[in-house]
Amino acid sequence: MAGKKLTFALMDSAFESARTTTAMRLIDIAARRGYDITVFAYEGAVMLPFAKQEQHANKVHGREVEEENHPLPRKFIASMMTEAKKNGGSLDWINCGLCVDERGAGEAIEGVRRGAPPDFWKAAETTDNTLVIATR
Amino acid sequence: MKALNIIETAYRATIEEQDDTVVWLTHAMKGAGADLSVLLRGNAVNYAVKTQDASGLSFGDTKQTQPPRLAEDITRLIGKGVEVYIVEEDVAERGLERTDLIDGLKPVPRAGMPKLFAGFDRVWHW
Numbered sequence: 001m002a003g004k005k006l007t008f009a010l011m012d013s014a015f016e017s018a019r020t021t022t023a024m025r026l027i028d029i030a031a032r033r034g035y036d037i038t039v040f041a042y043e044g045a046v047m048l049p050f051a052k053q054e055q056h057a058n059k060v061h062g063r064e065v066e067e068e069n070h071p072l073p074r075k076f077i078a079s080m081m082t083e084a085k086k087n088g089g090s091l092d093w094i095n096c097g098l099c100v101d102e103r104g105a106g107e108a109i110e111g112v113r114r115g116a117p118p119d120f121w122k123a124a125e126t127t128d129n130t131l132v133i134a135t136r
Numbered sequence: 137m138k139a140l141n142i143i144e145t146a147y148r149a150t151i152e153e154q155d156d157t158v159v160w161l162t163h164a165m166k167g168a169g170a171d172l173s174v175l176l177r178g179n180a181v182n183y184a185v186k187t188q189d190a191s192g193l194s195f196g197d198t199k200q201t202q203p204p205r206l207a208e209d210i211t212r213l214i215g216k217g218v219e220v221y222i223v224e225e226d227v228a229e230r231g232l233e234r235t236d237l238i239d240g241l242k243p244v245p246r247a248g249m250p251k252l253f254a255g256f257d258r259v260w261h262w
Contacts, residue, residue, distance in 0.1 A: 009260070011157075011262075042157070042161070043149065043153075043157055116164065117161045117164035117165045117168070118164065118165060118167075118168030118169075118170075120161075120165070121139075121165045121168060121169075121170045122168075124137070124139065124258060125137050130258055130260065132260040132261060132262055134145065134158070134261070134262040135145065135148060136145055
């Protein structure tokens with residue numbers, strides 16, 4: 001399926017909505033299939049690749065940090081970038097710049113770039129399909 | 137490419153963002169040459185109500201001096217050449233009269249939405 005292009009627009013922040021997990025599942029499938037993927041992270045979604053996300057222990061679960069292995073969206077994104085590349089595709093993650101500024105989310109993982117709504121439009125114009133997963 | 141932005145979730149972050157995020161996004165993309173239209177449905181039909189006023193909010197000494205002005209934002213979109221459709225039944229169900237709304241809207245019945253969608257290359261439900 002190499003050569004196929006998909007664009008996603010996401011809005012939800014990390015750790016708050018199952019919609020984000022669903023979006024990640026879809027992006028992961030596309031990465032495994034070697035698609036060229038563009039993600040435009042809008043509003044709270046710019047927190048998904050925030051570099052300072054940290055794992056923690058969970059006393060309720062009775063587990064220390066390593067055993068708990070708390071999921072971190074930034075790690076998911078980094079892994080999907082690697083996976084896409086491994087399969088001949090790419091994952092271009094664009095954080096909405098103004099959304100980053102108002103959240104102080106400038107420290108993103110490597111490979112994330114700053115952009116603006118026209119980048120979403122540009123990607124959508126050259127893509128096979130576009131999926132918007134907005135906040136409800 | 138022609139795209140339709142459907143706005144249904146209303147007043148999502150409008151106080152903090154000073155606008156509706158998808159109306160703003162539409163302004164920004166239109167400014168970059170995008171061929172976009174908007175469909176207001178559900179509670180978002182209220183964005184077209186002329187007399188809404190979100191001013192006056194304050195927390196302690198901190199005042200929100202620039203409240204969202206959604207009807208004005210929609211009017212400016214129309215002024216830029218963005219067609220703004222509004223679902224007739226959603227307007228009527230909320231007790232709104234045509235005279236309550238800004239000018240330039242394109243009413244569409246619910247049953248007419250599939251035909252409307254067919255006129256676009258992309259339909260994005262925000």
